[in-house]
Amino acid sequence: MRIGIIGTGSMGGMLAKAWATAGKAEVFVYNRTPEKARELARQVPRIHVAASAQDVARFTDVLVVATRASDGRVLLDQIGDILAPSQVLATTISTIPLADLETCTRAKVAKIIPSIVQSVQSGVLLVSYGSRFSGPDQEFFESVLGQIALPFAVGEDQLRVCSDLTSCGPAFIASILNAWAEAATKTGRISRGEAEFLITHTFTSTANLFLSGLSAADVLQRVTVPGGVTEVGLDVLDGRVREVFEDLHTQTEQHSRCKSAVQPLASGQES
């Protein structure tokens, strides 16, 4: 199978590497600054540099456009007509509505929202399907996405909140870990490095507990002794944390709506 990627920046480069490393597809890439694509091909076997965006579009089964929104519209106008109904056109640009994508091409269109965690072959990759995807088409595409991540299909109206959880999520989690390490260091009892070491290992092993089948409620119940010190800490967190996350989702939603309303398509505004 042939996967094409146009735009080999942070997301496109990561996806190209992940698919090429998974070893089930040949990956054809094109980037506006050609050296970036050439460097990728030098690093990873199975990545091939195409001569133009049109070439990638012509010769691949699945095409991913991973440019910024501001570059995406012009590009889609250049390649949309080349694509056949049997091909898949997916984009990481969240701000272009699926219905608009369908006006550019006869291909089956989807939005995909990758996450930086795919650089370590893990995590969820969100996908939202346009109207031309049949059940078997979706199965095929999720098998392609499944080579590099856990695909999770959502409606277009769910993309914002789900992207907060999966794609922005690593940044939100890093920010929380950072703030916690800073606060622990402020006690004056441990160094910043020690705090980061301890929190990171606690974080990853708690994630492993969840993956082993324990729920958040299970963990809370097993760690919290009534009247103990964990309960004191939880009393501090409760309420405040919920409020912070409610505010976070409200504000990201408002930000997206605002950007889409002001400059709907070739806006240059990223989510």
Ligand SMILES: NC(=O)c1ccc[n+]([C@@H]2O[C@H](COP(=O)([O-])OP(=O)(O)OC[C@H]3O[C@@H](n4cnc5c(N)ncnc54)[C@H](OP(=O)(O)O)[C@@H]3O)[C@@H](O)[C@H]2O)c1
């Ligand atoms: N970063 C994230 O965590 C994340 C997560 C989910 C979705 N997204 C979305 O994914 C898209 C890409 O994000 P990014 O962070 O990967 O951006 P990026 O690092 O700026 O990469 C964009 C790439 O597209 C290339 N490009 C622009 N116009 C092109 C054209 N006409 N033909 C070929 N290549 C072209 C750029 O080439 P040059 O080298 O010439 O600049 C650049 O390498 C954005 O729409 C973003 O909102 C990002």
